[in-house]
Each structure stands twice: as structure tokens, then as C-alpha cells.
Amino acid sequence: MPVLGDFDSSHYEQRREWAVAQDGTRIPISLVYKKGIQPDASAPGIVYGYGSYEHAMDPRFSIARLSVLDRGVVWAIAHIRGGGEMGRAWYENGKELHKKNTFSDFVACAKHLVEHGWIDPQRVGAMGGSAGGLLMGAVANLAPEVFRVIHADVPFVDALTTILNPDLPLTVMEWEEWGNPVDNAEVYQYMKEYTPYENVRAVEYPAILATTSLNDTRVFYTEPTKWVARLRETVTSDQQSRPIVLRTEMVAGHGGKSGRYDAWHQYAWEMAFVLGQLGITS
Template sequence: MTTPSQLFDYEMQTRKRTLLKTQEVPSGHDPDAYVTRRVFAPAHDGEQVPVTLLYRKDTPLDGSAPCLLYGYGAYGITIPASFNTNCLSLVDRGFVYAIAHIRGGKDKGFHWYEDGKMAKKTNTFKDFIAAADYLNQEKFTSYANIVAEGGSAGGMLMGAIANMAPEKFRGIIAAVPFVDVLSTMLDDTLPLTPPEWPEWGNPIDSPEFYDIIASYSPYDNVGARPYPAILALGGLTDPRVTYWEPAKWVAKLREETTGSEPILLKTNMDAGHGGASGRFQRLEEIAFEYAFAIKVAGKA
């Protein structure tokens, strides 16, 4: 995560490689100013959850640093620990940037995916909380400084951890969050619902999966507890996560929370599931999310 992407020409016979191109960072970039690490957080069942870290060498590792902890954990999608200029904006402001490679993806093989879907879906959420626990314990950050981020199915993750362990996060960013899981999976008139049953289970035909989904569906489990600061982002024309999912989730959170932290909703009236189109519009969205993280972490 410290090194821009590079393209090499490789000579098969001599085994010599020649650097042809290195990704340019217009603002300048010194890889030696940063540290990237892979650590392992012990999960509730003894599994080891990989967590990738990026931070500046001069970042204090005494629990005082703010942290953006990203997670997804669904559909077997592996989150790459690769160079990304966006997160440098936070890291240069003293953040520890962390990616939790939780179950539901294939980060540790196909079994890692199978252990985070269907009846085992809650492993995904528990793995993410375990990552937060480890970062707090090892003083990379502290519970009071962790801002969690995830989108789509990762937004479901955000909703679940908000219900399960709100005290372990300073803030939560949920982009196009799939939070009304039970209602959506019960509505087979939605064209994208039946193809989703192999991932979550079919609550129409199976009382078992009805109970499983109902046990973690973020909207259905909102209750009277002090939620951290939350930013929910929706898209009016989103065909995958309909715009009313984050809207009704935020409304219920505002009604139920016993805390005083802000619970915000922003609906992009010109965007779908992938956010704003256009290079600069997308960067503006990322800047908006990071501004929220910086604000709630007290770095503004």
C-alpha cells in the first residue's frame, strides 16, 4: 500500500526486468515515509482475521491515532491491499488506514467465503469487530478513534456492527447500505431478490433463514442504544439498494438512539449504486466521506 503500481518488461531468458512505468502521483509521493503491515486479529471462534494497515512512520502508535477501518465481506470478493492515492489524504493527517479482510470474501481462500454467507453470515460482522478489538488492544488506535466504513453489502456490515457494538466505533460511514435485508429478501417481485437468495438464504421458503436474517438485518435490529455518529449515503436511481433503505434506516436510528451523536443522510439525486459518475464528482464524494471521518475523529 506504500508503492504506486509499476509496469515491468521481463526478459524470459535472462530473467532481467526493466521498469517501464510507475504510476504518477501529481502531488508527489515518498514511499519511505509510510509503513504498511499485515497483522492478524483473533476472531471469536479462533480464526485469524487478516488486517492490512497503512500509516506514516511518524504516526504515534499509542492509541491516540484516529483510524479508518474498511470492510466488505460478501460475494466472495477479495479486497486488495493495493496502493490507493485516496487514503493517503487521511494517512497524511495522522490516520491509520486499515482494511479488515473478513469472512464473506475469499481473502483466505474459498472456505473464507463459505464461512461468511448464508447461515454463517454473522461471522462477517464478528470478524470486523474482532479487527477493531485488536487495533484497540495493540494501540494502533482506540475505540474512541475508530471510524468504520463500508458500502453496499459492506453497508449491511456497518448497520450490523452499529447494533452489535456501537461503543467500539467513533463513527460509521455506510454507502448505499443494504440495511433492510429481511424486507428485501421477502419481496420476490424485486428483480434482484431471487438471485440474492444463494448469498443470504430464502426467507420465503425457509423459516430457518427467516430467523437467521431477522437476527442480523440492520433495520430490524435498531434499538434503544447510544449509536455513534453515522453518515448514510444513498442514490436515487440505485437499482440494487433502493434509496428508501438508507432513508428508513436513518429515520429509525434517529428515533431509537439514546445518544446525541449526529445521524446523517445524504441522497445523491443524480447517482445509482456506484455513486456519482465522472472522475471529479467521484473524488468529491470521497472527500465528503473523509471530511466526515476527520470531523468525528476530532481532526478538523
């Protein structure tokens, strides 16, 4: 489908990379960037991921992303296990008692892009929302040294508390994705080993932006609020240069602000934080 206006696709390039996971599985990565960028380890980059519910993160056109690409950022989508990109087995090997594959796959993708020169090792950003926000919290704990900045949007970062409460409207149906920690001790222990809130460590972390909405009925605003409080109390990183920020939209839901321009204003604010941490100020 043609894009109207003055968009010129010849200004951009795309390619496929393959990272190798801890168990030897090859993980596809979709890249898009401004034409002329070379894998010389000089470009800032943002790695996006989700990896849950068998949802395939197919590459798609985004008007809002063009301004990011025009600033020299390499944008990557990590097609990690737990999604549906590579068939049913891809999903099965990233859910329940295989969920940790989702997180280690994402770290492997980020490291691959650094090792192959696509992203400056000092300017690696990461983004994900909802279950992808759980991913962000998990990789912040798993490999904080890899990332310069992380944006976790409406993040499911207090997952164990939520999944232990069957009185919440979505919990019981979520057991199919994460397992049932109420009745299964193995699931409880496994979740406790990766859930972001429980695993914050006293080490240096990236700058973190957590965004939430007061009226979010899927991931309550209390989850990122608790997580940010624990991060601020625990991490040893300089919170002047690497701040830990919570932004709560007072009139919005799980999808953020409604309306095209309000949504773009919100996205612009969030990207300004991320890009600023990657050294892009204009």
C-alpha cells in the first residue's frame, strides 16, 4: 500500500539478522534504519520486544517512527520466543515453565546487534509494553549492563502478586499463559525467579522510564509504582545521570491517551526521554 505525502522509502533500509540464544536457537531480528548507516558500532539503537500470547510482532510502517530513524537510530524488533512468529512451538517454548527463554532471547538479540556493529554498545535502548513491559523489567534484572535506557510501558512488573489473586478479573484466564502459582509450587518458584519486582538487585541499572495510566484495568498502575519505588531504593546507579522515572496518565487506559494527536504527544514525550539517554538532544 502506498504511503501518501512526501515519504520516500529510498531514504531507509531494512534487513534481517539472526541472534543465537543460550540453547543454540536462532532468533530473528528485523532492522530498519536510515540509508547510509553502516555496522561500525557508532549508531544508537532501540530494541523492541513483546514475546507473549503467541502474538507475532510483524514489522510494520509507522509514521511516528520516521522521526526516530531520521535521527540516526537503528530500530530493531526482536522476534523472541513466546510470540507466534515461528509457529506454535515458538510460542510453547516461551510460556509457562519456559518463559525465561523470552528474556534471555531478548538479551541475546541486543548483544548480537552490539557484537555485529549495528548498535553502539554505550547507546542501547530497549522498549516494550504490557507483557513486553514484564520483559523490560526482567531484562533489566538479567543484564542491566547491556542497556543504557529502558522504557517499560504499562508494564506487568508485579506479575506474581497479580497471578496469585484469582479474585482479579483477568487472573484465572492468565494461568494458561504463565501457569497457576496458586496450586502449583513449581510454577510459583519459577515465576518468583523472573518476575521484575522480586528480582531487583543492588547493582547499576540503566535509566528507566515506566509509563502507566490511572484507569488501566489490565495492568493496574500499582504495579509500575511498586516497581519504581523498589528500583529507587535498591539500585546503585547514579540516578541523576540514569534516572528512574514514573509517569502516570490520569485520564487514560491500557492503550494510553486516546485520539491521534494526544497519542502522538504522549509518544513524543516518551521518545524524548529515551533519545536523550542515547545522546540525541535535537
